[in-house]
Amino acid sequence: MQVAPVSNLCKLQILNLRYVPINDVLANLEMVFSGCLMNSMEELDLSGTQLSGSFPDWLGNIKNLKSLDLSFNSLYGSVPASIGNLSLLQHLYLGSNYLNGTISKGIGQLKSLVDLDLHNNSLSLSEDDLANLSSLKYLDISYNFIELNKSDDWIPPFQLQSLFMYFCQIGPTPQFPKWLRTQTTLRLLQLSSAGIKETLPNWLPSSLRYLDLSNNEITYDVQQYFPNLIMLDLRNNSLSGHLPPKILNMMPRLKYLSLSNNKITEVKDMFLDGLPSSLEHLDLSYNSLRGSQLVSLGNLYMLRSLDVRSNNLNGMHPEGIKRLKGLIDLDLYSNSLSLSEDDLANLSSLKYLDISYNSIYLNKSDDWIPPFQLNALLMEFCQILPMPQFPKWLRTQTTLDKLYLSNAGINETIPNWLPSGLEFLDLSNNMIDGEIPQFLSKLKYLFLSNNSFSGNLSPRITNTMPRLQWFDLSMNNMSGEIPFSYCQLRNLEGLQLYENNLSGVAPNCWKNSSNLLLLDLSSNKLVGGVPDSICNLQTLESLHLSHNNLSGSIPLCLKSCTELATLDLGHNNFIGNIPTWIGESLLYLKTLSLRSNAFNGSIPQLSSLPSLRILDLSNNNLSGMIPQSFGDFNALKSTPTYQCCYFNNNTIYVEDMWLFIKGSEIKYTTTRQLSIDTLIDLSNNNLSGNIPEELGNLHGLRSLNLSKNYLIGQIPWSIGGMKQLEVLDLSRNNLSGAIPSNLTALNFLNRLNLSYNNLSGRIPTGNQLQTLNDPSVYAGNPNLCGPPLTKNYTLNIAKVEEEEQNEDSSERRMKTLWLYTSITLGFIIGFWAICGSLCCYGHGGSHTSAPLIACLTSYTW
Structure with missing residues (x-):
């Protein structure tokens, strides 16, 4: 892209080329801004424009600049000190580049700076670099390095509202910056993946609304009251044992709580019985919860999403679930719970249900109509009692678009009343037989592998399931030829027909299967x-x-x-x-x-x-x-x-x-x-x-x-x-x-x-x-x-040495024989050469050849 002189744009205040691929035209831009634009420009947005090279020093000459966005480019090297000349700059976005080295003193001079985004670079900065930024409200230094070099009682000149320090290397000993206690206006704090190994402090700002401390090694002893906290993310930490009693009482406005992937064993006393709670999303997945602790969650009346997958919960008919009438998402995957249809009878808002790797007792009559309308039902490796079969109430789920019933031991003919709105159907690894469903016109993914389907493949699949993207009918008893119509599924990405009895030639009709990934x-x-x-x-x-x-x-x-x-x-x-x-x-x-x-x-x-x-x-x-x-x-x-x-x-x-x-x-x-x-x-x-x-x-x-x-x-x-x-x-x-x-x-x-x-x-x-x-x-x-x-090593060595000695003796005999043979042949040849000459000389020179032959032939060998 060529940038022509724009002297007629001297009053231009805003230039936004965001995500326009202008490539490396910094030199040309410098010529443009060397004129009157140096004095008029207030906002310059060149984010995502594929700029490369070192940070342009001349940007420090745009005196009236208030906002500069160079994020999501390929700039490298350090930030020049000349950026400190931009005394009016309020918003500086340099995230997602290749900047490195220590942060320049120029940034530390930007006293008007409100927003500073340096995320995803390799910059090194210290608290000294922030000491003059009295107007700062938003700071993102994620994926960089910060040295906490101030004393614990240092009071910054700024009052932040948002601080992002995820994947930020915090000095040689990762810890919570002590000056956070002074940030009384801080609403959002993200310190995830920072390597922090300490107890959750009790002096964090009570103004916090969103607190993300995930992916650290934090332990806890919650003693602080957080009246404004809405979201708390402590997943992937070192929380173990009991949650602190009445933890939710300390956070009366909390709506989202994630404690996933810790070692928590007890949650019974996490809230005061009978006290209304604002909690809407609770994630306790991948912990060590045991027994029948779902009963204790029954008072969370506002709960919309509950995830307790991959724990050690067990027991019959968890009463706590019945009381969660507002639940929309319920994930009980991989526990040892024994559910019944009665446990689901009050969940009128339910849309997503995962009871895989548990058991469910179908104790309702075949004409039971659940109060919910599911969008997704997952029952993989689910023991269905009293006998493995398709739950009859599935026919009532008109909004169901995902059904997982693999490895459920189902041994019956596939019904013709499955919800017609299904887009994803997984019935693999059962003993299901019958005809391949032809009535699911919205189906995109169909997995029927390792069942008992037999007969010929239906050629009508193009008309009955025109949206099909993935079809797995492997490990069945299908026979006959592969219909050409399978090649006409224009959205098809995967076709798996292996381990059947299909015969004939592989169809030569794949010219229009432009999306196929696997065959x-x-x-x-x-x-x-x-x-x-x-x-x-x-x-x-x-x-x-x-x-x-x-x-x-x-x-x-x-x-x-x-x-x-x-x-x-x-x-x-x-x-x-x-x-x-x-x-x-x-x-x-x-x-x-x-x-x-x-x-x-x-x-x-x-x-x-x-x-x-x-x-x-x-x-x-x-x-x-x-x-x-x-x-x-x-x-x-x-x-x-x-x-x-x-x-x-x-x-x-x-x-x-x-x-x-x-x-x-x-x-x-x-x-x-x-x-x-x-x-x-x-x-x-x-x-x-x-x-x-x-x-x-x-x-x-x-x-x-x-x-x-x-x-x-x-x-x-x-x-x-x-x-x-x-x-x-x-x-x-x-x-x-x-x-x-x-x-x-x-x-x-x-x-x-x-x-x-x-x-x-x-x-x-x-x-x-x-x-x-x-x-x-x-x-x-x-x-x-x-x-x-079992062969003895010593005897074997002796045998080898004997063989070597025999080989040596044989070799010496051969050498001696060749020596004597050579000497004998040398003597004979030398002797007869002399005798032949004398013999020939004695017979005169006119007939030399005949006497010579006679001399040689007269010798008896």
Whole structure:
């Protein structure tokens, strides 16, 4: 963007270019402001305009400037002292840049400053820098460093209304700034994630309305009266045992209280029985509450939201819940409560209910109409008594749009009366049968995996559920072909049909599925090749076609699916070379499985894939050497960080695939962290040559399987540096030499197989290897000795020495024989050379050749 002279705008007082991407035009702006605008400009807003470079010193020349906003840019370095020239400046916003170093003295001279926002930089400041800011009302120094260098009785010249210090490093000993006691007008205080380790002080300003002290290590002994406090957030601290008695009496106006993720065991006396409370939102989740303490909460008549998830609450029919008639959100997830429909009968305002991991007794008649209209009902892993079934009152919930009933043991046909307004329906992991629901026209997410559905897939899905974004029908008994209509779901992001009995060819109709992220057709009976239309899926992140009868080669056009993170084509009949373009075009790959096919040729260059964590090329016909570049996989060089799911457009999805780990094939699921999440498997091929030393660079690798090949040479010493290794299988090769002693340093190693090689010498002992005492680990190596093998080490050494002596004697005999042979041949040749010359000379020079031949042939050997 070019900024032309604007001399005709000399009276311009406000310039707002907020979030206009003008990039780096600071030099041009300086030329503009060098004229009359230097005297007229009062407000300058350049926030989010992609400015970069050092802080512009010339801004200190705009004398009448009252408001300056440079936040959300890429400015770096320090704030120049010239900013102190802006004596009229009232509002300064520099948040979310890359400013660092000590804060300039210039800011400390801005006595008119009302708002100062420095959040999300790397600035260092002290209380001295604030000592002259007598007009300050709003201060945000989050994500910076502040030194509390004043004495405890220091009284600042300002009276703040809002103070933000979250993720602020407070000196060498994090603590509450003592001058907070003087801030009698302070309404909002945010000191979350500041590393504070002390008791909640009793001298905080009573003027506070919003107090956020979350994510510290604060303990408490509430003795102070907070007449104005509306919100108190103490989640993720070190609160334990009982809450202080009558805590709510000390805060009569409190509406929001979060004590989540502490170690609180008791809340029975947190308020005075019979005293009306203003509390509307109470979060006690992730604590250690036990017994039937919900009774004590029954007097919180104004309560709208109650969250006690993940505690140890138990007992029958919690009376306290019945009295909370104003409840809108009730979260009882993961306790051991025994509820009944009677406990819900008075909750006329209820919209959100989570009773997962509890039990509920359906004691009302089938025609019972609840007083509430839910928007969301979560009953995952919920024991439904007296028999697992769909609660009949679900038919009355006309506003219900989310229903979670997975893992509830339901064994019946899916009803045709489920609420028609459902957008999210999860019935996975039950024993439900019947027809796939065709009446839920608003449905976006449908999860029916691991049930008893059977028959053919309905081709009417496009008409009956046109909004469908995610469809999971995996692990059922569906048969027949995949209808082409599934490709016509334009909003479809995920299709999971794995582990069924589907047959025929994979449909070649995906050209218009422009939003598809995951396609899993694995573990069926599909034939043919990879459909070419899949290459049109530019957004595809995960493709699973394993465990089918697919054949042919991997189509070249698949290289256009550049967003692929998972490519799983294992257990098919694919042939040809592994394409080189995989390592050149699919740069987001995290998982590549081509195991159990008929690929041949050498392994291509793949080390340019920076995110690759799982590589399985086992059970093919690959030949040649293991590339040395395999030591360059960036994602395997350091300890892996686990990511459970993929995220795209606020969609969370999980995926499954089969991996051969620890001697058996297991299902790898991204929703849980297995002990193995980084793997290289090249086993059962025709690979030859040495194991590259460079593999030792893969310090984050947890499983390495090179078994059943034709590898030679010694086991590289560098493998002992792969500290995360849990599985190492080098069996059934032609490896020789000693086992590296530094394998004892692999503290996580729990499966080792070095059998059927030509290894020799003593087996290393110590540390983790002591636990791997199965002799089969070392079987088929006749020259290995020592525990856990029964072969005596001393006798074996003597045998080796005897063999070496025998080899030495044989070698000496051969050398002696060659010496004598050489001497004899030398004598014969020398003797006959002289004799031949004399013989020839005696016969004259005219017929030299015939006598010479006669001399030589007359000798009897």
